[in-house]
Amino acid sequence: MKIALSVWSVHSYFNSGEWSHADLAEFVANETKATGIEVLTRYWKPEELESFRAALDRHHLEVAAVGASNNFSFSDPAKRTEQVREITGAVDLARTLGTRIVRVFAGDVPPDGSSYDEVKGWIVEGLREAAAYAAEKDVLLCLENHGVFAGKADQVLGILQEVNSPFLRSTFDTGNLLLVNEHPGEALETLHAQVAHVHFKDFVRVDEHYEGRAYPSLSGDRFAGRIAGEGSIDLNSLMTRLRHAGYNGWLTVEYEGDDEQKSGATRSVANLDRILSTIYI
Secondary structure (H helix, E strand, O other): OEEEEEHHHHHHHHHOOOOOHHHHHHHHHHHOOOOEEEEEHHHOOHHHHHHHHHHHHHHOOEEEEEEOOOOOOOOOHHHHHHHHHHHHHHHHHHHHHOOOEEEEOOOOOOOOOOOHHHHHHHHHHHHHHHHHHHHHHOOEEEEEOEOOOEOOHHHHHHHHHHHOOOOEEEEEEOOHHHHHOOOHHHHHHHHHHHEEEEEEOEEEEEOOOOOOOOEEOOOOOEEEEEOOOOOOOOHHHHHHHHHHOOOOOEEEEOOOEOOOHHHHHHHHHHHHHHHHHHHOO
């Protein structure tokens, strides 16, 4: 298994304009033990391609995955067509950057109050079309367990089964499951055969007085991001089970805590590296 760092872990430096993707590559190479980077379409600038490639080559880094920012919960068919284009564009970018993995979403809760069954039909329709394009390019779409409509393992598995394409698999996010009141270990039991990409993330439950960024769960509990390996999730057990199940792909660190992002990302990668060293002994 190989360690990557997601742009999202240090997105504040992209929001401020302080970093380019080449700067991220320098950081990953010089400050962490990661050997890959997850690029997100929301931050990608085509004019950065050559400088980013040069930095990757200079430091012997790879692009682990490209993250699309799609949402199929729109009732307007034209908007859903735009979401397919978001994914196909991410597939083309993945080919350009030399990765076969594109992380995709299902959809958020629609503003017009459409039912789950109706939105699920839109999700399946959109992902089926996108997966057909991905198949032509030999790229895997990996559906992240994220949000209300694809947050639980059985929801993800149901969508994969309905789309019925070998080019749609799972991005197993270790943290998001807490937000839908699901135990990560039980979710992995459901999805392990479908996992082609992993987000290594940690959360901890916080009370109503917590002043940092917190995410509400379906039960009403609040969770805050933590340096991965220092929260409430048994990441050692999850990584061990993935390895024993034969997973040998990318483990992408996605830091979402309140610590300074470079520090949080570096420590999260270090914790994952430590966990992996115990698995291989």
